[in-house]
Amino acid sequence: MAAYVFRRILWLGPTLLFISLITFALMHAIDGGPFDPDKIGVPPERIEALNRKYGLDEPVWRQYVDFLANAVQGDLGISFQRQDKDVTAIIVSKFRVTAVLGGLTIGLASVAGVGLGVLAALHRNRLPDYAGVFFASVGAAVPAFVLGILLIYVFAVGLHWLPTGGWDLQGGMVPGWLPSWRQAILPVITLAALPTAYLARVTRASVLDVLGQDYLRTARAKGLSERAVFYRHAFRNAVIPILTVVGPLSAALLTGSFIVEELFSLPGTGRLFVQSVGDRDYGLIMGATIFYGLVIAVANLVVDVAYAAVDPRIRYS
């Protein structure tokens, strides 16, 4: 196992290199640069001076090499469109928001999704099943944007119970990490709707599959209570397919949902990444790409290791 993990970590280098190369090439291939005029009357000298300042007048291959040389030393460069701020600093401060949002969402989606799925499976073809499947379908079908704006209008504009957006870390539940619970509710629910639905479906199917297995019949024959049968034997095996989903799901949520962050004005990395492409902020795009590559690779590794922990049949060589 240790060897496996070690090998995976070694592969990170080439993977990130490849990602950076493709991103860099694509970035320079598309029309438009960071300092192209955004209105009439921007003098060409200004554009040239800015390109010079940020090293964009060098040949593309040299720009890439310069970037790599700095990146391996841990310097991801500066942002072209954000007052020359350090890319790493920008990403880390915003990732805090996205990571917390993602974490809360995974938490809610896991509990709600798995809970709904188990409930549905245990009471198959009865009311809890139909209700659970119904809510899961709605959660999957309604787009995040629609759900979000609906929640805003009902709970913020209509009832005045919750704010329309924002993510204030200073006066929050845990200063610097968690915002006030009021601000967290609507974005988390909106973002969790689809994962909850998906998890409910997968859990229901997985539990139903396991419930029909012979070894459970043995357990019941041994005299175990239905409760023990479920929690000690059935559930653990049902969890494995769920882990398949949670892995990529976590990675997706950790890298941020642009739509939810945009709608609720959350200063996270989801928005940042999309904005940086629209701005052609080369420095930020490259830094963000490397960062994401790292996060996703690590998340996938964690999931694979968790697999092995949960399922004794799985062994990595």
Add this chain to the structure above:
Amino acid sequence: MDIKRLASWRSLLLGLAVLGLVAAACGGNEPPKPPGPAEEQVLRLRLQAEPKTIDPHLSNVISEASLIKPLFAGLFTYDEGAKIVPNLATELPTVANGGVSADGLTYSIKIRDGAKWSDGKALTASDFVYSLQRALDPELAGPYASSYYSIVGARDYNKAFGSTKSPKTPTAAELESLREGVGVSASGESTVVYQLTQPTPSFLNHLALWTAFPVRQDVIEEHGANWTEAENIVGNGAFVLAEWSHDLRVVFEPNQYWHGEAAKLSQITVQFIGDDAAAFAAYQAGEIDSVIVPAANRRQVSDVNSTLFEELVIEPDLRTFAVFINNQAAPFNNKLVRQALGHAIDRNAYVEGVLQGAGITTTSWIPAGMPGHDASIGSQYEFDASKAKDLLAQAGYVDGEGFPKVTFVMVNSESNRIAGQFVQSQLKENVGIVSEFEYIDGKAYGQRVFGERDYQVTIQSWSADWPYPDNWLPELFGSESSSNIFNYSNPEFDALMAKAAAETDDAKRLEFYGKGHKLMIDDAGLVPLYNRVSYVLVKPWVQDLVITSLDGAIKGDYHLSQTWIAAPSTAVAAD
């Protein structure tokens, strides 16, 4: 309960009492109480995005300008009628008061007494000298530097590095001497002297632009690119930057050293709310006090029966939308084709259908509310499909046959797509022209249209940097101008512009600009469509939010020190 009891004198008395209360509540004849101030004087506003910069020398976007105006103040500013008035200057300089030399080349402007920075230090003329030099600094490459090229030595200093084609490498000493050679100097502590190379009709407008606002040399040298952070920045405006939480909000508080009337507000919060629908919801939820109405909600707030209608303020902008034409791209290099285009689009239907009424149709280029406006210009280009067809036939395209492919390049946005669909169907139905619309993202568009001029037609707008025709005509349509993305070239126009620039009498100058305006429009250098109108919602308790046609992305940004909040119980006027 029996009927007799119901009709008893007690119930009668009760009924009368209720009637009396209702009558008192309606109180029609009593004059409305003037609103008193609320305890909390906090104004909450919205901007769409975090500003890239609030450095006056680096900013060229109206959303950023809205944040710069409360923090800094220049020699001149604009009043509610978009007329230029002194701000830090003691008076408007004229030949009569000695502020302007007789040949119009020297401006001596006295700074008022007691002007201070927000940290208490005195504001001096040398601050203005440093500021102009920095605005022209070639290393900084500020976007509005070229607006000051009429100042002696400005062009040479700003272009010290040459261009990519012919680069120059000045030494530090050479740069320093170029910098010193810029025609701005301090005469004593409180007089700034500007030397011009030629008389410049709009020079005071240039000094009112945020690029000419003074900045603190020591603060910038100490903090570098971070000098605009809340803990570092020092300004001289009516407000100070109390907080800038990136991607969240900006908070202003009154500047205790402001020379003018102290701001009545104790705090202004500007939230960055990216999504228009969310911003509108925030207004309805009472989280912000004013919002520019998103296009999708215009009909809703224009409805006379809606409560929002009472909170609606409609203000025309100094902005004209037009079909921008590349005069060198076939088939639009043919004047007849351009003129046909001028007749081919139903502007009234456009404003109604595409803008839900939020626009003023126009056939002329310079909008109402500024000198140089003339509604009669272009009036020959009223919507007339048959005239359009005639002109096309004259150009050789009978019934639109043989007309080459027309592609409109547009920035990809919802409103542009709606506009595009409309124009596409108009051209097809009215003159049989088949047009294609290409929607690309902002930066790609900037490179193609503004940079390379690689387009045939597009729908774009121009808004006043300052309210004078020199900002609308020579810069855009002069054949030598680097900003002439229309590739419009008419020597007669150039001659008129030169005459206007050399003229010292304002009335005669405006005549020349008027002739140039008419010439360009008669040539159909572009096809004006409408002047934009801003629909703004303002909560009833916000008093004296002075909205002008020159405002940026925050409406009322020129006069925020006048705004205050009324106490809720007195805020709503009687029926």
